[in-house]
Amino acid sequence: MSYLDLDFKSRQSPAPRRRQSQRSFFASIHINRMIRGLTALLTLIAAVFLMLALLPDSSAKIEDSNLKLQRLHYPVSLPLKPATEKTESTATEMPQPEAKSQWETIQIKAGDTLASIFSNTGLGAGTTYEVVQLNEQTNNLSKIRPGQHISILKDQEQKLIGLKYMPDLTRTLSIKRQQDNSLTSELIHHPLEPIPVFKSGEITSSLFLAAEKSDIPESVIxxxxxxxxxxxxxxxxxxxxxxxxxxxxxxxxDGEKIRNGRILSAEFINRGKQYKAVYYTDPKGNSGYYSPDGKSMRKAFLRSPVEFSRISSRFTNKRWHPVLSKWRSHKGVDYAASRGTPIRASGDGKISFRGTKGGYGKTIFIQHGGKYTTVYGHMSRFAQGITKSKRVKQGQVIGYVGSTGLASGPHLHYEFRVNGVHRNPLTVKLPAAEPIDKAFNYHFKEETRYYLSMLDLMKDQTLAQVKP
Ligand SMILES: [Zn+2]
Structure with missing residues (x-):
């Protein structure tokens, strides 16, 4: 079954009933009216298809990260013993009693292992080994947690012929014994159904209080x-x-809310200035938030490469150097943080230097295109895998705060250079991250239109309710 079929069915469950009742209504009236009716029906069906094409596809596609991963990895089959995965739109498959044998469901208790559970149900150590070493999927059974359930099916000779286990609400692992006596496994995905909701608020004291008042979850705000x-x-x-x-x-x-998903579109009016953002995934799989005209919401550089830090020294052309005991310029910003605090690449780029550099101590230079260079000094150590010429992503941890080189205490010395000239990282105008690829302009408009108009429509309605 293709994903499209599944998506179609899962989304359109209420629709077929409506269509059926319409059909019986048309059958009972005159032919000329029937033709007119059929035209209306066709228009209705066309509208439903158009809506399907326009709207919730992106939400289903982007929401469930498990599903996304599974889609990406689908064509990759494991060597030797293939592990299969599939997606079901129906509710969780419950183990069905089969002739002459009965599924036995065990709740996992603290301290339980697959071996102890098997042993309690009369299955030997050989079976535990046979199951766990089958493939990557079944190998995860060595990490079972208390509170979860395992269902086991045995034949008359007390041999394992089936096993079902839900590692979480969105997946079931199913193991079956085949006729040739070998075991096979498959991971069945039960995608969560995304339902978009609209919320709005106004700030009286703080953003968090306003969110609380409007019943917006903390993760969303x-x-x-x-x-x-x-x-x-x-x-x-x-x-x-x-x-x-x-x-x-x-x-x-199954009609029960599991968790909050991601923001699809949002607006913020700050001191009268309106900012708008919409979530978009391009056909290459790059996702992010963009303004309605396709500009990225993020900048190409983080303002600060260290979270939870305090600025201990600013950019200046002249300052007293406590270690050298003389006046010199400070062409960067110092972020004081405890030793070992992660340092992040402030933008996408390539490591152009990684090593020890005089007073800088352990230092990394990142080249961002032809124009920008960022420098990170006094590190205690480099992050694993960060080597010269390596490509890094914005926000990726490249090393840890320390006090190597000429430093009076643990801090990051951070420089921002434009065409080789030192600029103040705190005030330099940061370039925006890449906008939508021009080739995807039409795709972007089509994909985001629904959520942007939803934002506007709902806002208008809320305003209409407030105003008499
Ligand atoms: Zn410094």
Whole structure:
């Protein structure tokens, strides 16, 4: 079964009933009316298909990371013993009693292992080994957790012929004995159903209080702050009267809400200035938040490469150097943080130097295209796998705060160079990250239109409710 079929069925469960009742209604009336009716019906079906094509596909595609991973890895089969995966739109498969044998379901208790569970149900150590070494999927059975369930099916000779285990709510591992006596396994995915919700709020004191008042979960408001955090400083810029609106997914399974999904579109009005963002995945699989005209919401560089730090020394042309005991310029910014605090690459780029450099101590230089270079000094150590010429992503940990070289205490010395000239990292105008690839302009408009208009429509409705 293709994913499209599955998606279609899972999404359209209420629709067929409606269509059926319409069909019986048309059957009971005159032919000329019937033709008109059929035209209407066809239009209706066409509309349903159009909606299907436009709307929730992206949400289903992007929401469940398990599903996404599974899609990406689908064509890769394991050597020797293939492990298969499939996606089911139906509810969790419950073990069905089979002739002459009965599924036995065991709740895993603290201290239980697959071996102890097998032993309690009369299965030997040989079976444990046979199951665990089968492939990567079954190997995970060595990591079972208390509270989960394992269902076991044995034949009359007390031989294992089936096993079912749900590592989480979205997946079931199924092991079956085949006729040639070998075991096979498959991982069945039960995708969560995303349902977009709209929430909005106005700030009276803080963003978090406003979110709480509007019943917006903390994870969602954190994500909102991260999306707009490149343009708005949420600790300094927020004012009373600022407004925000957000469309995000709630993820359901069998009608029960499991968790909150990602933000699909959002708006923030800060001191009268409107910012808007929408989530988009291009056909190459690159995802991110973009303004409605396709510009990236993020900048090409992080303002600070160390989280949870304090600026201990700013960019200046002249300052007293405590270690050298003389006046000299400080062409970077120092971030004081405890030893071992992770240091992140402030932008995508290539490691152009990694080693010890005089007063800088353990240092990394990153080249970002032809124009920009960032420098990270006094590291205690480099992150694993960070070597010269290696490509790094924005936010990737490249090393850890220390005090190697000429440093009076643990801190990161950070430099931002434009065409080789030192610039103040705190005030330099940071370039925006790559916009949408021009080739995907049409795709972007089509994919994001629904969530952007949802934001506007719902906002208008909320306003209409407030105003008489
Ligand atoms: Zn410094």
């Amino acid at each position: 954190m994500e909102l702050a991260a999306i707009f955090g490149w343009d708005i400083d949420f600790s300094l810029d927020i004012r009373e009267g600022d407004q925000f609106a957000v469309v995000y997914n709630e993820l359901f399974k």
